[in-house]
Amino acid sequence: MSNEVEILLVEDSPEDAELTIRSLRRNKIANVIQVAEDGAEALDFLFCRDSHKDRTFVNPPKLVLLDLKLPKVGGMEVLRAIRADERTKAIPVVVLTSSKEERDLIEGYKLGVNAYAQKPVDFDQFNETVRQIGMFWMLVNQAPPPEAFAASTARED
Amino acid sequence: MPARADEDKGELPSGTTMSSSSKAIAACALIIVACIGLLSFRSEVRSEEDRAWVRHTYLVVERLQAVRIDITEAETGQRAFMLTGEQTHLEQFDDGVSQLGQDMRELSDLSTDNAEQREAIKRLNPLIVARLEELGDGIDARRRSGFQAGVEAFRRANNGEKWMGQIAAQIGEMRHNEDQLLGTRLDTAAASTRKIKIVIVCGNALAILILVVKGFVIHRETGKRNLAEEHLKGANGRLERRTAELSETNIELESFAYSVAHDLRAPLRHIAGYSNVLVQDYGPSLDAGGLRCLGKIEECAHKMGCLVDDLLNLSQVGRQKLSIQDTLLGSLVEQVVEDLAPEYASREVEWRIGDLFSAECDSGLMKQVFVNLLSNAVKYTGKREHAVIEVGQTRQNGERIIFVRDNGAGFDMQYVGKLFGVFQRLHKARDFEGTGVGLAIVQRIIRKHGGRIWAEGVLDQGATFFFTIGSPENTTRKELELRLTEEETYVERS
Numbered sequence: 318m319s320n321e322v323e324i325l326l327v328e329d330s331p332e333d334a335e336l337t338i339r340s341l342r343r344n345k346i347a348n349v350i351q352v353a354e355d356g357a358e359a360l361d362f363l364f365c366r367d368s369h370k371d372r373t374f375v376n377p378p379k380l381v382l383l384d385l386k387l388p389k390v391g392g393m394e395v396l397r398a399i400r401a402d403e404r405t406k407a408i409p410v411v412v413l414t415s416s417k418e419e420r421d422l423i424e425g426y427k428l429g430v431n432a433y434a435q436k437p438v439d440f441d442q443f444n445e446t447v448r449q450i451g452m453f454w455m456l457v458n459q460a461p462p463p464e465a466f467a468a469s470t471a472r473e474d
Numbered sequence: 475m476p477a478r479a480d481e482d483k484g485e486l487p488s489g490t491t492m493s494s495s496s497k498a499i500a501a502c503a504l505i506i507v508a509c510i511g512l513l514s515f516r517s518e519v520r521s522e523e524d525r526a527w528v529r530h531t532y533l534v535v536e537r538l539q540a541v542r543i544d545i546t547e548a549e550t551g552q553r554a555f556m557l558t559g560e561q562t563h564l565e566q567f568d569d570g571v572s573q574l575g576q577d578m579r580e581l582s583d584l585s586t587d588n589a590e591q592r593e594a595i596k597r598l599n600p601l602i603v604a605r606l607e608e609l610g611d612g613i614d615a616r617r618r619s620g621f622q623a624g625v626e627a628f629r630r631a632n633n634g635e636k637w638m639g640q641i642a643a644q645i646g647e648m649r650h651n652e653d654q655l656l657g658t659r660l661d662t663a664a665a666s667t668r669k670i671k672i673v674i675v676c677g678n679a680l681a682i683l684i685l686v687v688k689g690f691v692i693h694r695e696t697g698k699r700n701l702a703e704e705h706l707k708g709a710n711g712r713l714e715r716r717t718a719e720l721s722e723t724n725i726e727l728e729s730f731a732y733s734v735a736h737d738l739r740a741p742l743r744h745i746a747g748y749s750n751v752l753v754q755d756y757g758p759s760l761d762a763g764g765l766r767c768l769g770k771i772e773e774c775a776h777k778m779g780c781l782v783d784d785l786l787n788l789s790q791v792g793r794q795k796l797s798i799q800d801t802l803l804g805s806l807v808e809q810v811v812e813d814l815a816p817e818y819a820s821r822e823v824e825w826r827i828g829d830l831f832s833a834e835c836d837s838g839l840m841k842q843v844f845v846n847l848l849s850n851a852v853k854y855t856g857k858r859e860h861a862v863i864e865v866g867q868t869r870q871n872g873e874r875i876i877f878v879r880d881n882g883a884g885f886d887m888q889y890v891g892k893l894f895g896v897f898q899r900l901h902k903a904r905d906f907e908g909t910g911v912g913l914a915i916v917q918r919i920i921r922k923h924g925g926r927i928w929a930e931g932v933l934d935q936g937a938t939f940f941f942t943i944g945s946p947e948n949t950t951r952k953e954l955e956l957r958l959t960e961e962e963t964y965v966e967r968s
Contacts (some may be wrong), residue, residue, distance in 0.1 A: 333743040339751065414866050415739050419794075438779030440746035440772070 321341040323455065325360040325371060325378040327395060329387050335437070337382070337413075340444045341431040346451035350379065356390025359383075363405050374404040374466050385414040393424060400429045409458070411450055436453075446456055449467045499688040502680050510677030517670040524663035529553065530584065531656040534591070535813065537581040537654070538645050544574035545605065545641065552609045556616050557622040571606060578602070591651060598644040605637040708752045724792075732788040733781045746775040781897075784911035788896065791839065791918050801837040802907075803830040803876065806863050810844040818852050819863060828866030831941045833873055840943075845879045846912040847939055853906055854882030879938040885931040893929055908949065916941075 324347045327332040334352050341347050353359035365372040381399070387393035392412065399405045404471075411432040412425050427431050434450060437443045548570030554563035570833035578599070590924040616624030618879035749771045757765065804827070811825055833840070848863065855861035864879040885893065885900045894917040899910040916939075920927045924944025 330740060332747070333740065336744070336747040336751070368715060424906065436739075436743060438743050438746065438783065439776055440750045441742065443743060444750075461902075 321376055322339040322349050322351045322378045323380070323403070325353060325359065325381045326450075327353045327356065327381065327383045327387065327392065327455075328348055329354050329384065333384070335441075336443070337447055340447040341451050344448045344451060344453050346448070356395045359387075359395050360390060363399060364402070365427060371420045375463055377384065377408045377466055379404065379460050380407070380451075381408055381410045382450070383410055385412060385416055385425075387469050393421075393428065396428045396430060396437065401436065404466055407461040408453055409460070411452070475878075499631060499691060503684040503688065506677060506681045506684065508604050508679065510673060513673045513677070514670055517673065519521070519668040521663055521670065524659060524666055525596055527659045529655065531652050531659060534581065534652045535649060535656070537584060538649050539579065540577045541574060541602075542642070542645055542956055544577055545602065545638075546570075548606065549638075552613055556621075556628055557618060559621065559624075567609070567613065574602065574606075581706060586950060588651075592650060594644060594648045598648070601641045601644060605641060608637065613759070613888070616794055620799045622691055640965060653825060657707050697744055699815045723938075725939060728789050732793070733908070735789065738782050739786075741781050742775050746772055746779070747847065750773070781909050781911070784895075784915075785911045788911055788915050788918065791842070791915055791922070794839070796836045796839070796922060798829040798834050798836060800832055801835050802832045803868055804832075806837065807844055807848075810848050813845070814849055814852055817849060818861075821856070822859065823852065823855070823861045823863060826862065826864040826866070829863070830865070830867055830876065833874075835923055835937075835943050836919075839922070843916050843919050843941070844878075846916045850912060851878060851880035851882060851909070851937075854880070854884075854901075855880050856906070860881060873942055875940050875942055877938055879936065881936040882939045884933050884935050886933045887931060890929060890931070 324341070326334060326337060328337065331354075335355075338350050338352075338367070341350065351362060353362055359381075361367045362369045362372070363377070383392050383395060387395070396410060396412075399408055401408060409431045411430075411434065412421075413434050413436060414421070414432050415436050415458060417435045422433055432450070432454075434446055437446055496661055548567050551563050551565070551567030554560070555567060560598045578595075582592075584594055585595060589773065612624060612627045615627035617861055630638075630808060683885050748766050753765065755767050760768070802860075806900070807827055807830060809829070844865075851863045855863065858881060864877075866879075883901060883906070891898050892900065894913050895910075896914040897910040898914075899908060901908075917927050920941050920943070925942040926939040927939065929939045
C-alpha cells in the first residue's frame, strides 16, 4: 500500500470522524484517510499550502468527503474553491452532512458536487451509508486520470 | 384577534343610508329653488300684465281729457268765428271736430274690453253729436245771415249749456269708472309685487335653511366616517403589528425547533455509534446484563432519533414554500395505499376508496397528509381481524370535505383537543408505536393550505379524520404566509 491519501475527510466532529473512519476501515475500503477539521485546513491540503506544501497537485485524493457545517471556512466555500480551480476541479466531492435542507441540496449541486448524502441518526444506517459511498467511489467508480490534473499544471507553468 | 376585527367592523356607519339621506336633502333644496324660480317668473309675468292694465287706464283717462279739450277747442273756434266771421277761426273749429272724431275712435278702441265704458261711450256719442250740430247750426247762421243772426242763433242755442253739462257729466262718470279701475289695478299690481317679495324671501330662506341642515348633516357624517376610518386604521395597524410579531415569533420558534433538533442529531448518532462499537469490540468480555444495557442504549438512541427526525420534518413543513398545482387526489391516495403495502401485507385490510376531486394544492405535502393519515389508520386497525379503511369526500355548506375513516382503536372524544398536538399521544407506546408528531404535521400542512382539520372517534370502534383544502379566497393569506416563509432568517445548518 502506498501512503498516498485516498480520502480527504473534512469533518469537525472528532466522533463523526472516528466513526466514519472506523466504518471505512472495517469495510476494507480505504487505509490512508486524511482528516481536515475545518474548511481552511481542507483548502491548505488540497491546494498544497503551508503544512501541506510538500504535496503536489498531480496526486489528489480519490474522494473528498465534505461536511457542510464547518468552522472558519464552510463546506460550500470549500466546494466552490475546488470547482473554481482547474487544478482541483476534477476531484470527486461527496457531501456527507446532517442537513437535508433543500437550499443546501440545490446550492451543492449547482456548485458541482458529485453526490449528496445525509448522515442517518441510526448507527447501522450510518454504517451502511458510509460503506456504500466508499464502495462506489473507491472501487466501482473510474477515478479521473492524472492528466485531468497534470494538464492544468503544465499550462500554469 | 378575529373578535377584535369584528368589533371594529361593527362600529362602521352604514355607507348606503348616509349617502341616500344626503341625496334626499340635496334634491329637496333643488326642488325648492326651482319652485321659487317658477313662482317668481309667473309673478313677474302677472305683474307685467298688471302694469299694462294700469297704463291702459291712464290712456283712457288721457283720451277722456282730450275729448273735453277737443270740444272746448271746437267751441272756442265757433265762438271766435261767430264774433269775427274770420275763416281762420272756422279752421280751429274744424280741427277740434276732426280731433274729437279721432279721440272718440281711440277711446272706443281702448274700451273694447270694458262693457260699461262701451255703454258710456254710446251715451256720450249722441250728446257730442248734438252739441256739434248745435255749434254747426250757429256757424251756418253766421255765414248765411251775418253777425246778428249768429248772435241770435248763439242765444237760441242755450241748450249748449245743457249739452255741455251732460257731456261733462258723462265724461266725469267715465273718468270715475276709470279711476276706480285704476285703483283696483294698482292694488292688484301692488299685491303681486308683495307676493313676489314674500315668495322670494321665504323660498330663499327655506332653501338656505335646507342647505345649512344638509351642510350640518354632511359635516356630522364626515366626522363620523373620519372617526370610523381612524378607528379602522388603528385596528389595521394593530393587526399588522400583531401579525408581524406573531410571524416573527413563529419564525423564531421554527428556527429554534430546527436547530435544537438538528444539533441533537449528532450526539445521538455518536451515542448509538459508540455503543455499537462497544458491542462489536468488547462484546465478548461483557456478560448478558451488560449487553442488554447496551442494547437498551441503542434502542433509546434510535427512538430519540425518530423523535428528532419527526420534529425536523414538522419544522421543515412549517418553513417550506408551497408549490401549488392541480392535483388528482384520487391517484395520490392510490399511490399512498400502494406505498404502504409492506405495512399491512400480513393482514386483512379492506380499502374503500371513493371518488375524490382534484384540488389546487402542494402535491408533495398533500401526499404526506395521506401517508400520515392512512398509515395511522393501518397502525390503529392492527388489532382488527378485518380492518376497514375508507377514504371519501362529502360536501357541507358548499365546502368539500375529505375524510379518512377506520374501524380501529379509535379514541376518547374527551381528549380530541390533544390529538393534533406535537408529541401528544392518546395510546400507550406498548399498544401502538409512534412519536406523536404525524398528526401535528398533517394539521400544519392543512393549515398552510388555508384548510381545516378535525376528528371524530369512539374508543375501540374507530376514528374519522375530516379536512378541507383551502378555498381560493385563502390565496392571499396563503401568499402572505409564503412571503413570510421566504423572508425568514435562514437557520444554521451543518
